[in-house]
Amino acid sequence: VRIETICTGDELLTGLTSDTNSRTFQALLLDLTGLTVRRSVVVGDVREDIIEALDAAAARCDAVLVSGGLGPTSDDLTAACAADAAGVELVESPEALAHLRARFAARGLAVTPNNLRQALVPRGAEVVLNPEGSAPLIIQQRGGCTFFFVPGVPREYHHLTQHHVVPRLAARLHGAPVRVLKLLKVVGLPESHLDARMTPLASKHPRLTFGYRTHPPENHLKLLAEAPTRAEALAALAAAELDARAVLGSHCFGADEESLAGAALQCLRQRQERLVLAESCTGGLVGALLTEVPGASEVLFGGVITYLDAAKLLWAEVPLELVSSAGAVSRACALAMAAGVREASGVAWSLSVTGFAGPDGGTADEPVGAVYVAVVGPGVQVVERHFFPGDRERVRRFAAHAALDLLRRTAQAQPG
């Protein structure tokens, strides 16, 4: 079953708005049917472009979801284009008109002549009334291709796709293969190394497609299983996930929507132990990432942003002599920050970061991009040096990520 989407709207081509509707449709379609959209096209409110897109899709698709351009104003062209492209006229739908009049009456609004345009549909099309708005879902058959026309207003789009479009597509699929997708999230392995490690698994898992995407500093492995039934697809996916996780080891920190910060918090939550932070170059970024996760307060005590040396002394009890001898960006300072804030708070785990984020700063030994991360916990203390090339934003983002990852790996390796 080949499915494409067409979104119409000038605002989607000028950087003002992005198409967020399609993403929810795609996810729903994949979840409920295992189908993926084959192509997604955005065109402006331009008559010839809309008709060209409809004709091209009709020639190659089984189903097309078209959104936008069903409003009451003069730049809403979709229904007229659908009629023209199919070589039929626009006719008034009595049900759509009655629904529209009832909606306006219920709101005490007058129906203006241009509102009536929303009851016009291509002759021969099926109409499904829209409880969220005045434009109906229009279903038009052209040869072997079914077009579903829905409004672009997110609330209406979501209602109609979820309750009418996706269920109708799912009903067509008896006998078609089912697809199920899982994302495994990986740190510390470049995309090319990840690919190389997965290659030997491909022949063992013929129902799986292995794909990759990079979200620096993370890389994600896409496992897409295809099988005659959902149960078989899920079984093939589970077997491949098991093998992939065995190969990836601790490089894999989570799946799907899990974040690295969430994974790090989860390690400590399971141990029923708390965390305290001491951040220099990241300036609060590690704390911000951790507290994005709902329920972070079950684990996070708090933290200190020790931006100046005086702040390192005040809150992390790092002696100024240590800073002047070893340097603020050093193994010794990172460990002292972590140990000091842990001592002051009485919390089981502490995590620290210090580095030169640039653009200025740095020394001959420790240039901009040099970062130390340290973890102190029950019976363990570790410190790592990293070097991250790039600008301030990149150094800070990678530094926060390295800190969270060190915490995760250290806590996982400690007996609970």
Place this chain on the structure above:
Amino acid sequence: VRIETICTGDELLTGLTSDTNSRTFQALLLDLTGLTVRRSVVVGDVREDIIEALDAAAARCDAVLVSGGLGPTSDDLTAACAADAAGVELVESPEALAHLRARFAARGLAVTPNNLRQALVPRGAEVVLNPEGSAPLIIQQRGGCTFFFVPGVPREYHHLTQHHVVPRLAARLHGAPVRVLKLLKVVGLPESHLDARMTPLASKHPRLTFGYRTHPPENHLKLLAEAPTRAEALAALAAAELDARAVLGSHCFGADEESLAGAALQCLRQRQERLVLAESCTGGLVGALLTEVPGASEVLFGGVITYLDAAKLLWAEVPLELVSSAGAVSRACALAMAAGVREASGVAWSLSVTGFAGPDGGTADEPVGAVYVAVVGPGVQVVERHFFPGDRERVRRFAAHAALDLLRRTAQAQPG
């Protein structure tokens, strides 16, 4: 000049990721050239679909931006498809190869055989090296159509489109009027009020187009000047900016790349006074925003993330009795946090935030979304209550923004 975009990537069709790159390209193109993208197509990592999209675009466009599929892995097909579609072979680019080897060497990583694929380009194509990654920008001419192939990694995409693709497209428009753009950034004025305040200026500045963009919680005023020469455009822009700033007053905090955090830091930098933070619900986000700004260390002493009540006591000397009587989310607690951390650090200015970010928490009086921000400085102390509807991410983002804006307004209003 007809321009289209093609994005490749299975993940853009399965609801996992949405294409946010195109939006920035479209906005930049419109701002700098006045051109809009005519059509935007997304296809998966499917050879025949990519080639079909390239061929269709070549037949009708003057320029096409193609993104994604230039990585080192087996599902990165774009360069090979570009060669096949044009009927040429893939050849190794010596510059791209040298660049790739140097990048890997600098990171101490081995170059694997599949990395070498990133140096392959269609014969006859121009190569522009990419300082942000290993895949170059590939420029391929097919008849009257120029294809620009860029990686999909946002950082690389943005760099290459901003510095190479858009300037080349702009250069084709010689003889056309010169356009210059300035963005004025505004807080505390809804977009419709901003529009209403600017309307009287339009007739006085005939060379200017006034546009608006909303970046919640900020609104941006786009001043686009068009004139036969750059000097005339700049003069018209400067005159309009002067008038606009007079109307906006302190609602306008900066222009173009300036951030609210940067504006707040600048107020204190001018006074040669320092800042200390106490954050609860934002968990380090205010610190992270401030330290994004290069040179933040000239102003920021540091801060504390007082996530638990015990942390409020330890670092901001907020008595537990105050928290239990007034509540952790209260006027009294916000002021005590700011006063406490200022006292402990001996710094001139302090800024605090406390609120309920959700999804759980909140009380009958102070539901999820309630946020207090406080500033204490030389001879001044202020506290504000806000209520931000929305999810955890939105409450935290708006809370951090409100805190920075209170600091900026308070410091600006204090005699220096």
